[in-house]
Amino acid sequence: MNNMDNPNDDMRKALVILFQSWFGAAAEETSKVSSVVAHVKEVKRNSPSLMAFLINLADDNGNTVLHYSVSHCNYSIVSVLLDTGVVDVNLQNNAGYTAMMLASLTAPDGPSGMEVVRRLMELGNTNIRSSQTGQTALHLAVRHGRVVMVRLLLSCGADANIQDKEGITALMFASERGHTHIARLLLERSQCDLNLADKHGRTALSIATKGSHSDTATLLKAHAKARAL
Template structure:
């Protein structure tokens, strides 16, 4: 039995195959694949809750990070697997963890756009206005720049996200939403107190 056997079993949601490899005792539960994903990361990303349980019960590290610094919680939040998110939190996964760009699980959840996951995260105490290390983007700024999802933005603002927070270039979420033609988001941010008079410090 090898790490390849374990990853093959996890990828196809083969619970018995996963148990068989782990019980053989000669494969580390956190063995990475070619992309530096552990079996737990794969199961979390795919939403295989029962496999997540099996792997954690065999000692999988819920806070292990891949090559880009992402952990299983970030992957589950992005993919929208609420049951997995709750399970990982129960076993010690941290909202404070950051990837190599400084993004947290909330940044990745905002990108994923799954409202039920974001709502749970907010109720569980996940910070809403944390900035990444590269552009100093908050999750709300990520919405303005990437998806334009007004429903996600509304949840974040309701939880206290600062609509006038600036990134490293002096841009606000409203400016970025305008630049990306996210019309519904522009309207929402305007209604929630975004300052139209703020000047872009790049100019």
């Protein structure tokens, strides 16, 4: 482990085998939690110093087993990874996405899956921005109409006023898509700045108005009026 920066041929071969075994067992859509548990137990018993390296091992796209497990909604596997205590939930893949960002786009079945997502969000930084777009997990959840995820992210400290590389906030995305219920959540549960404008000078209200989302526009006007009093 002390020579990882300059591995010899034998180490390279060992790393390839390690990668193939780990990702084959844990990163596939059909991966079984029992197999992941077995791998984790074996490493913990025989090579505990290898645990953090293995759990956070990434492929050529920067995706770890945590990224893949979340994408596949294999939340029983995600739970095992979190239980190791060494998983870095804030690791970003080559596109700049964390596992939390990917989770914000999913729709877990049942309370057990949602509880794992909650654990993930509580452990991670909700306000990390994608290196490509500058968007956060909240931006993604709002854009895709994931009401439950929006609510959860806000409860875990997501900042609704963060602007992406185009200057767009989560509220602007809600206004653009006419997600009135999500806009209401953002306004009620966070300190949304209604005066923020994107790089084209558009505010959430002007976006809603131009898109003919009258319900959303009415909601924004009402909140603006109430705050002015």
